[in-house]
Each structure stands twice: as C-alpha cells, then as structure tokens.
Amino acid sequence: MTKKITGTLDVLIVLVCTYYGYQWAQNPDGNYEPWLFLASLIFICLEIFRRYEVYFIKREGKNLTPGELVKHREELRKQFQEEIYKCRVKNLRKDVIIRHVNRMDSYPHVEENHKGISPWFKGALLDTYHKGIMVWLRSGTLTDGAHGYRFTNYKKEEKGDIRVLMVGKIPYEYIECVNFDGDEYYYFPHIFCHFANKGEPYEEIVFCEEIDMGNGPTYYKEIVDFQSVKKHSVGCGIDYFS
Structure with a gap:
C-alpha cells in the first residue's frame, strides 16, 4: 500500500512539473517557480522516505542486511x-x-x-x-x-x-x-x-x-x-x- 501511494505521488509530481514547465515555456513572465519548487521538494521527501522507510514505519519482524x-x-x-x-x-x-x-x-x-x-x-x-x-x-x-x-x-x-x-x-x-x-x-x-x-x-x-x-x-x-x-x-x- 505504501509503495502504491508513493508511486501515485510520483506520477502526480511529474504531471505537475510537466504542466508548469509547459506554461513557463509559453509565458516566461508567469510566477511558476513556487509550484515547481514545491513539486521538487515533495519529490525529494519521497525519495528520502523510500530510502529510509524502515526507520519511519515500525514493522514486526527482522530487519536484516x-x-x-x-x-x-x-x-x-x-x-x-x-x-x-x-x-x-x-x-x-x-x-x-x-x-x-x-x-x-x-x-x-x-x-x-x-x-x-x-x-x-x-x-x-x-x-x-x-x-x-x-x-x-x-x-x-x-x-x-x-x-x-x-x-x-x-x-x-x-x-x-x-x-x-x-x-x-x-x-x-x-x-x-x-x-x-x-x-x-x-x-x-x-x-x-x-x-x-x-x-x-x-x-x-x-x-x-x-x-x-x-x-x-x-x-x-x-x-x-x-x-x-x-x-x-x-x-x-x-x-x-x-
């Protein structure tokens, strides 16, 4: 379930970046930087969560190398x-x-x-x-x-x-x-x-x-x-x- 959620968020972020990237190319004077920065920040947080998920979510069982x-x-x-x-x-x-x-x-x-x-x-x-x-x-x-x-x-x-x-x-x-x-x-x-x-x-x-x-x-x-x-x-x- 966690992987499905993070995967869905990844797709949404790509779509958001594509949309605002296109709008920025069409109208360079628009204020698109905050949205792109927010999308990038969410993507970075997702990547950190993926790499260190085991420390964020307590699961029963062995944590083995x-x-x-x-x-x-x-x-x-x-x-x-x-x-x-x-x-x-x-x-x-x-x-x-x-x-x-x-x-x-x-x-x-x-x-x-x-x-x-x-x-x-x-x-x-x-x-x-x-x-x-x-x-x-x-x-x-x-x-x-x-x-x-x-x-x-x-x-x-x-x-x-x-x-x-x-x-x-x-x-x-x-x-x-x-x-x-x-x-x-x-x-x-x-x-x-x-x-x-x-x-x-x-x-x-x-x-x-x-x-x-x-x-x-x-x-x-x-x-x-x-x-x-x-x-x-x-x-x-x-x-x-x-």
Whole structure:
C-alpha cells in the first residue's frame, strides 16, 4: 500500500512539473517557480522516505542486511528440508504449530472470542519454496466459474471441479526460530513467527493441487491465489472455503 501511494505521488509530481514547465515555456513572465519548487521538494521527501522507510514505519519482524538474510534463509532452509525428508522417509506426521512471537505466553490457552488470527494454531509442513516454507491450512474443492475458480457452493450440492489444499507461504525472514522437538503439549515442531503481513505470518495464501509423483516425493502444484478466488466467490455470494 505504501509503495502504491508513493508511486501515485510520483506520477502526480511529474504531471505537475510537466504542466508548469509547459506554461513557463509559453509565458516566461508567469510566477511558476513556487509550484515547481514545491513539486521538487515533495519529490525529494519521497525519495528520502523510500530510502529510509524502515526507520519511519515500525514493522514486526527482522530487519536484516542482505548478508544476514542470506545466512538466515540458508540455515532455516537446511533445517526444514531435513525435517521434511525425515517425515517422508519414516512416514511421520507433518504437523507443526505456528506461534506468534509477540504473543508467546498465550500458548497453550485458547482465546475465546478472539478477533483476527489466533496466536498459535496447527498446520502441516508440506514443502519449501525459494523464500520460505509451505504450510497446509485446509483442504477442500474449487469450482471453475465464468470468471475463474471460486469456492464450491455445497448448499447447492455442487461437487467441485478440483480438490485443492489451502497453503500459506511463510518467508524465512518471518521465522524467528524453530523448536523441532516440540513440548509436553504437542511433540511436533513449533515454528515461532512474526505475523508481519497485516497480522498474519504468510506473505501469500495459495491453492495447490497435490500430485503424487509415484516413487518420488509429492509435488504441490500452485493453481491460483486465495485473494482472486475469494473475490470471485464473494461476488457469487459464497463466503467460505471448505
């Protein structure tokens, strides 16, 4: 959202400068300097904001240098790939607990009437992708409608056209650390995350089709993103995926 706003202001400033530059060329005696100075000042302020945005806006999560980010990603990638490989070879459950770093002490209690995403919840570790991990959240079907995929309307006895997994993509930089041993409540891995994207730990939620590769590992083919499906579904009066 911030990038869209600054981008829009950039376009407006260019238009203002072009307009007053043209007027100045047509009528050099006009008083256009204050407007051009103001536009230039706004542009300079925008450029400063872009370069030092991280200091102006407080965001949850890690502020890493490029070098630190590479190291952090590689360390977690190796750990998660080892865990995924172990589960596949030994046919173990893929369960994980996603926990919010800022609300660690809420675990293991369940907050009643809590608005927004829970401070901890169960998922399943499916795979890694180039920026992080893929966590299974829910299963169901989608129906291919006139404007693309939408939620299946079971009230109208629709069967759905494709069975999919709802998958949250969590970047490594949102992950503070992992306890792969679990605890006395849940013995599977606890992933401590920053809920850094509008109060959620995912950079994106997508729908994937689970494809059995035969003797090889299971492949999760990305079909469509959650937001576009939700938009089409709400337009059809269907609110929930199941």
